[in-house]
Amino acid sequence: MRSPRRSPLHVPVFLCAVALLLARPAAADGGSGGGEADSGVSARVVRLYEDAAAATQRYEAVHREAEKQLARARRSQRLLAREQKRIAGLHDDLGRIARAQYRQVGGVPYAAQIILADSPEELMRSQHVFSQANLAVETMAAKSRRAESRLAEDQARSSALWRDLEKRNRKLAGMKKAIQAKLDEARRVLQKQADASAAAGTCRSAVHLDEASPKTGRPWVAPVRDYRLSAPFGSGGTHWANRHTGQDFAVPIGTPVRAVGAGKVVKVTCGGAFGMEVVIEHPGGYCTQYAHLAAVTVNQGDRVATGQWIAQSGTTGNSTGPHLHFEVRVTPQLGSGIDPVPWLTARGVKL
Known part of the structure; x- marks a missing residue:
């Protein structure tokens, strides 16, 4: 198992189309409006990621x-x-x-x-x-x-x-x-909105962004592109009732989160230990969970493609810092989790 340490300023190529984004508020599971504001902040974070990545590339070239x-x-x-x-x-x-x-x-x-x-x-x-x-x-x-x-x-x-x-x-x-200063401020605003949603126990409207269809060329991908592996599956700690039920990916707030494979969104919720979360059911019966999010870009019932942007990472719920909590389950419910690393490895995804 590898633990890539990559620059958090690199932005996935498919996000280049975000320059043409159009906010389309849609009712989420228990949604309560605010989609337009969320969309503006989410888009701002993504644009700043792109600006920072471009500046970094120019700096590195020079x-x-x-x-x-x-x-x-x-x-x-x-x-x-x-x-x-x-x-x-x-x-x-x-x-x-x-x-x-x-x-x-x-x-x-x-x-x-x-x-x-x-x-x-x-x-x-x-x-x-x-x-x-x-x-x-x-x-x-x-x-x-x-x-x-x-x-x-x-x-x-x-x-x-x-x-x-x-x-x-x-x-x-x-x-x-x-x-970086602008990006940090945008992240704070995005996380503040996410914390308000989690505290209320209701998700704001999903932030839908017009983006090009993902062309990964692979049936399975990692949930984030730039990350550091942190808490592994089964590890102990004071933050979990028994053992850690997933694999954590340390990433900054606002990092785009992708569907690891094609499937159907069966759950979008806010509040509780996982904060803002999304659960996707894949063909073959397995489900994947994405938790501690700052924003979601899908609604319950949506069909998603491999690599599609479904959320932005955050630190809502029982979280000590910005990261993505990722689980693989045999059912949509908590308690049926298996180790995500070998599961992804068996599908050609090396972490």
Whole structure:
């Protein structure tokens, strides 16, 4: 079993169609109105999730480019250091040649060398050797100087680009922070409405959003896309009468909750230990429960497809923090639960 730790700002692809959403209040099980307000807040949360995800993607793209530029700058520095070392070696060689020349001729002026040479051929050979050696060293030194100049220019360009990328990073980080603040406020409003519904024991009207038909390509999916597995099935704790009856998915308030498979909504209720909850019956007799919700997007009796958005996560009912409580049952009622992880695994869903 894996426990993915993914960024809570990533939004499922199918939610892109939410930009065309239209609120359609519909009476829920024991509904009492308020659908239009709920729809506005729910839609706002989703749009902010999308904005935050887009800002995060832009930030990460710029950050990756900055890292590449930093790596190039560091490579340039290493090349420059090696080139400087090679130039220093060439300068040492040039000094040794000069000293060797001085020792061989004893510092005698060129005119005296002509007079003292045993033969013109010997003098020419000696001067030719020295001239060739000097020319080779000077050529190599000139090449090294040009290379050093180019590397210095590359380093300056890389440093300038790095500073620019850092500036853009700071700007994008500010954008993310501003979006996060708006998202947190929208989540608080959404949860406040959900708490009021749970306290009253009646669900507000379902928040219906026009969205494209889900195209998962699979018969079964996980109930949320971005999550951390928390309390497992059968675990003990003071919050449960006996043992934990489901698998918890730690997600922020407002996270879209999906139907794990096609089926019929047989229960939508508010209040009690589970707070706002949805129960779906699937072909073959199994039922799945989604609890501690902040908003629902379906009504009792609705038919749902695999991956369809049915709710938004929250922390209503007997909950210590934002998460989705997910159960698999052999009947719609509490007390018939089985471990959801192997059940989903057997259907090709790896958590």
